[in-house]
Amino acid sequence: xxxxxxLVIGTDPGMLLNFREDLLKSLVCAGLLVKTLSNPLNKNxxxxxxxxxxxxxxxxxxxxxxxxxxxxxxFIKIFFAYKKIKPDIVLSYTIKPVxxxxxxxxxxxxDFYALITGLxxxxxxxxxxxxxxxxxxxxxxxxSLKKSKAVIFQNKDNRDIFVNKGIVPFSxxxxxxxxxxxTVKFNVVKFPKNDIRFLCISRLLGExxxxxxxxxxxxxxxxxxxxxFDLVGSEDSSPDAISLSEVDNWAxxxxxxxxxxxxxxxxKECHVYVLPSYHEGLPRSTLEAMSMGRPILTTNAxxxxxxxxxxxxxxxxxxxxxxxxxxxxxxxxxHSDQIEKMGLASRKMVEDKFDVRxxxxxxxxxxxxx
Numbered sequence: 001x002x003x004x005x006x007l008v009i010g011t012d013p014g015m016l017l018n019f020r021e022d023l024l025k026s027l028v029c030a031g032l033l034v035k036t037l038s039n040p041l042n043k044n045x046x047x048x049x050x051x052x053x054x055x056x057x058x059x060x061x062x063x064x065x066x067x068x069x070x071x072x073x074x075f076i077k078i079f080f081a082y083k084k085i086k087p088d089i090v091l092s093y094t095i096k097p098v099x100x101x102x103x104x105x106x107x108x109x110x111d112f113y114a115l116i117t118g119l120x121x122x123x124x125x126x127x128x129x130x131x132x133x134x135x136x137x138x139x140x141x142x143x144s145l146k147k148s149k150a151v152i153f154q155n156k157d158n159r160d161i162f163v164n165k166g167i168v169p170f171s172x173x174x175x176x177x178x179x180x181x182x183t184v185k186f187n188v189v190k191f192p193k194n195d196i197r198f199l200c201i202s203r204l205l206g207e208x209x210x211x212x213x214x215x216x217x218x219x220x221x222x223x224x225x226x227x228x229f230d231l232v233g234s235e236d237s238s239p240d241a242i243s244l245s246e247v248d249n250w251a252x253x254x255x256x257x258x259x260x261x262x263x264x265x266x267x268k269e270c271h272v273y274v275l276p277s278y279h280e281g282l283p284r285s286t287l288e289a290m291s292m293g294r295p296i297l298t299t300n301a302x303x304x305x306x307x308x309x310x311x312x313x314x315x316x317x318x319x320x321x322x323x324x325x326x327x328x329x330x331x332x333x334x335h336s337d338q339i340e341k342m343g344l345a346s347r348k349m350v351e352d353k354f355d356v357r358x359x360x361x362x363x364x365x366x367x368x369x370x
Contacts, residue, residue, distance in 0.1 A: 001070050003031075003033065004032050004033070004087050004088040004089060004369075005032065005034075005035060005085065005086065005089070005112075006027055006032045006033070006034055006035070006087060006088065006089040006090070006091065006207070006369075007019065007035045007036070007037055007057075007081070007082075007087035007089070007090045007091070008023075008024065008027075008034070008035070008036050008037070008083055008090075008091050008092075009037045009038070009078065009090065009091070009092040009093070009097040009101045010036070010037075010038045010092075010093055010094055010097055011038060011039055011061045011094050011096065011097060012038065012039065012094075013038050013039055013040070013045045013088045013191030014045070014261065015042040015159065016036060016038050016049075017049065017287050018261070018284075019047060019179050019284055020093075020179070020359060021048075021052070022180065022182055022357075023179075023356075023360050023363060024036070024054050024358045025052055025053055025326075026360040026361075026363075026364060027245065027299070027336065027364070028052060028053045028054065028080050030364060030370070031038040032063060032066065032089075032369065032370050033055070034052075034053065034054045034055065034056060034110045034221075035055040035085055035087065036049065036055070036056055037055060037057045037058070037059060037078070037085075038055055038058065038059075038061070039058065039059070039060060039061055039099075040058040040060075040218070041056060041058065042177060044307065048114050048266075049055075054097075056082060057085065059074070059077040059078070060073075060074075060077075061074055061096055061097065062074075062237075071096070071100065074096055074100045075100040075104060078100050078101050078104045079107060079108075080110045080115030081103040081107070082104055082110060083108070083304075086134070087110055087112070087324035088110065088111065089110065089111045089254045089367060089369075090110045090111070090112045090113065091113045091115060091367065092103055092112070092113070092114055092115065093114070093115035093116075093117050094117065095137070095275060098114045098116070098141075098144060098145075099137075099140045099141060099144045100113075100144070101144070102114060102141075102143070102144025102145050102146075102147075102148060103140075103143060103144045103171075105147060105148070106143075106144075106146070106147050108141070111150055112142075112147065112148045112149060113150050113151075113152060113366070113367055114145055114148050114150075114151045114152065115152045115154075115216055116152065116153050116154070116159075116162070116278065116281065117154055117159055117281040117282075118154070118158070118280055118281030118303065119161065119279065119281075119302075129209075130142075130145050132198065136165060138144075138165055141162070141167045141168075142166070145167060145168050145172075148168070148172065149172075149367075150172055150173070150366055150367075151172055151173050151174070152169045152173075152174045152175070152176055152363070152366060153173060153174070153175050153176075153281075154175070154176060154177070154178050154179075154281040154282040154303065155175070155232055155280075155281065155282055155302060155303045155306055156175060157302040157303070158281065158302060158303070159173050159175055168194075175361050176355050176362050176363060177282065177306075177354050177359055177362075178281070178282030178283075178284065178287060178339050178354055178359065179282070179284050179287075179356070179359065180287070180354055180355060180357070180360060181284070181287040181288050181290075181291045181349060181350055181354055181355070181356055182291075182356050182357065183351060183356070184210055184290050185264075186264065186288045186291035186292050187292065188291075188292060188293035188343075188344075188347055189267075189268045189292055189293070191271055191339065191340060191343070192268075192269055192270075192271070194223075195226040195227055195228065195273050196227050196228075196272070196330065196332060196333050196336060196339075197227070197228040197229075197230065197270045197271050197272075198217070198227070198228070198229045198230070198270060198271070198272050198273075198280050198297075198332075199229075199230045199231075199232070199266055199269070199270035199272070199273050199274065199289070199294075200213050200229075200230070200231050200232070200233075200273070200274045200275060200276075201231075201232045201233055201260075201263050201266065201273075201275075201285040201289075202231070202233045202275065202277070203233050203234055203235075203236045203238075203239060203283065204233055204234065204235050204236055204241060204242040204243075204244070204247060205236055205238055205240045205242060206240045206241075206242055207240050207277065207278040207279065208275070208276070208277045208278075209275070209276025209277050209278060209299065209319070209320070210231065210242055210276075211242070212274050212276045212320060212321075212322050212325060212348045213229070213231070213254075213274060214250040214253060214254050215322045215326070215330060216252040216254040216276075216322050216325035216326045217250075217254055217329075218250075218252065219322070219326045220326055220330060220333075221252075221253050221317065223329045223330070224330075224333055225249050227329075227333060228255060229253060229254050229255065230254075230255045230257055230266060230269070230270065231250075231254050231256050231257065232248070232258070232259070232260050232266050232346070233259060233265060234258075234259035237258075239254065243319070252268075252290070257332055263285065263288060264288075266293070267288065267289050267292045267294060270289075270290065270294060271294070271295075271332070271336070271338065272294065272295050272296075272297055272314075272329075272332050273286060273289035273290075273294045273295070274296075274298070274325075274329075275284075275296070275297075275298045275299075275304060276297075276298065276299050276300055276317070276319075276325060277298070277299060277301055277303075277304055278299070278319050278320070279302045279303060279304075280301065280302065280303030280304050280354065281303050282303050282306060282307070283298075283303060283304065283307065286298060286304070286307045288349045289346070289348060289352075289356050290313065290346035290347060290349060290354070291346075291347060291350045292341075292347075293343040293344055293346060293347045294307050294343050295313055295314040295315070295329050295339055295342035295345075295346060296313060296314035296315075296346060297314055297325070297329065298315075298316060298317075299316060299317055299318065299319045299331070299349055300316040300317065300318060300319065300359060301319050304316070307349075309345070309349070312342065313342050313343070313345035313346040313349055314342060314346065315328045331363050
């Protein structure tokens, strides 16, 4: 049995379970002593992780705060967590666990691996504030990843940005096909017999393209009143957040269904999945919809473009183009006989490339876990 300890660091306990549960299972099955470090979990989350054979540790990590004092506190807490837990391997994902987990690893004897799931708010936009923030984040990434064993990306574009900006050498990078999706849990389901229903699952952020989704929905519903548009997702603390009051203003065209810990029932109710995002790592919600046999309408953006073969399992439209979103939504309405065939093509893509078992096998190989 492998007696090594691995510490997986994230921020959101819900994302730790929803996005990393299968990876945690794979690590346990490989014989490692698996421990997690994140914001405090609720009772049910603790029970669920412990049932997997995973040990839970908690610290406070503000995902979007720009407070330097709080960030130094995160570094200190992670450093002392290393001292207490004594992991042999650390896998961090999301920006602050990667940066401060990486810096802390330079003072300890751990094999540090960083999983870059997307570049987020700081790497996009041209305002002075964003440029300053990007420069700072690049500087911190360089420090944190200098001693890393490998930096794992979910798409080639993000990898190339890190390499071109001199954050990490190409030789230290690896690419995996997203977080993967459980093709058994997210199995193919029949399409509903009612009028066409579009669905978007996303945190309430502007850069997810939700305003474009709402505007396109309003235009399409004016021509096809029986068509429905659903939105599932939680509020967010990012500077880019969309308020619930703004979402309420979309009520004439968007059915906001709130957050959900199990999106399968919403995917089952829809005919076409839509994600008009400006950038992604590799969107898990899209993969889940594909796995359940739904065609995809998304943007030709980093991370999104990998999920669609045009006219095969869906369509890619230009970022921020309401006009093209409307055009392709109407195409699906007028060619509803093509939806099932395109949905099955989505499922085949998932089985070939994005099955969580294949992705996790690659992750363990990268971390040299036998």
